[in-house]
Amino acid sequence: MLSRHQIEIVQSTLPLLESAGTAITEHFYGRMFRENPELKDIFNLSHQHSGQQPVALFNAILAYARYLDNPAVLAQAIERIAHKHTGFQIRPEQYDIVGHHLLETIRELAPDAATPEVLDAWGQAYGQLAAIFIGREEEIYASAEQAAGGWRGKRRFRLVAKTAESELVTSFVWSPVDGGPVMDFKPGQYLSLSVSHPSLAHHEYRQYSLSDAPNGNTYRISVKRESGTPAGQISNYLHDHVDVGDELDLLPPAGDFFLDVDADTPVVLLSGGVGLTPLLSMLNQLSRSGHRAPVHYLHACENGRQHAFRDQVASLARDQEHIHSFVWYREPLAEDRIDQDYDATGLIDLAPLRDSILRDDTQFYFCGPLAFMRAVYRQLKDWDVDDARLHYELFGPHQTLTGE
Ligand SMILES: Cc1cc2nc3c(=O)[nH]c(=O)nc-3n(C[C@H](O)[C@H](O)[C@H](O)COP(=O)(O)OP(=O)(O)OC[C@H]3O[C@@H](n4cnc5c(N)ncnc54)[C@H](O)[C@@H]3O)c2cc1C
């Protein structure tokens, strides 16, 4: 337990650390990967290149230091990060490595401020945070292990179906090689793939949201081919090299973004592009679970060729009175204008739907590219929707939605 004095010492160094900005985490990652190169098999190095992960870690540490006397404020963030960590099989002893490089980074970048007293206070503060994570992560590992059909660590799965859902998105259905059942998950949660292949410089973990409701036997994920420069490693590997009959290691489902409503709660699901996967799992669950209140599924994508699961969603909306669908194509193709499988063009604009989707108790779940998420968040906040009714997932390191 930190003393009042130690808390004050840690907090007195915050302005200095804040002024160093991301330089401090870049230095931290640089020295950590140099001295502990085995961690390159855990971290997604493309997130290091994009700068997103350094910002996420830096913000988390500063936020924790700021709220040392009231860590309950950070409970939601800690829950999200702990789930994320389990998707990389983070182990207790790895916290010592991270802690060591954090303190060395402070010592190297702020030699004048890094007195033994300051380093000791930071060491204790870090140890306190690490203990919270280690404890929560063990609970998540243990609960997956104890669940019916559950497991701990890696389990071998075989691909039993591979189906193109659009020009860019392909679904992969996995069944355990041991022939046993699989644990249920909460719609919205994700799986982690553990991938080693001679074509990859490092072992890689990737998260993919489960795109169908739980069925006890198989898991379905739906993956967008990332064709940027350089091309996405794992999405292209899955699309080009993994076929029915091939095997891969999966970690148990996890994640703090999941459907949590009763049968009388109105639900609005909003997705942009491949962000539809967790929402589709929720929609399928809502269609099978006897949900009574209205469910609006609002989806935005480029055009008809990139519109995955179009027929499935359309048929749910046609067959079930409480399910409603609305689709935006940013730039419809000539063929789309003939079929008219969309409701509006351009970017997502909720204004015309306000009367049909907004109730005092509506819960909103959304997922998509950052610009989409920020646009949705802004529009819902303009309607004064309370943050407690907004639930979202980003397909990468967490970021705030309040920026432009
Ligand atoms: C909770 C969660 C759920 C997710 N669910 C899904 C899902 O359902 N479906 C789905 O398709 N995806 C999902 N994702 C995203 C998925 O995990 C991967 O991030 C995605 O497939 C890209 O991985 P990749 O290996 O193909 O690309 P990576 O190799 O990780 O590259 C990602 C991007 O970084 C760029 N990049 C790589 N190296 C560099 C460099 N040196 N310099 C500059 N840029 C670089 C690449 O061009 C690419 O655009 C989810 C992510 C999370 C966190």
Ligand code: HEM
């Ligand atoms: C108290 C210490 C730690 C803090 C505050 C912390 C914080 C974070 C944060 C904020 C994220 C981003 C979460 C998100 O996107 O939602 C993250 C992800 C991650 N963390 Fe930690 N972490 C800590 C310890 C560790 C340790 C010990 C390891 C293993 C060596 C580790 C490995 C990872 C990995 C692999 C990711 C995912 C990175 C990615 O998406 O590229 N973390 N962590």
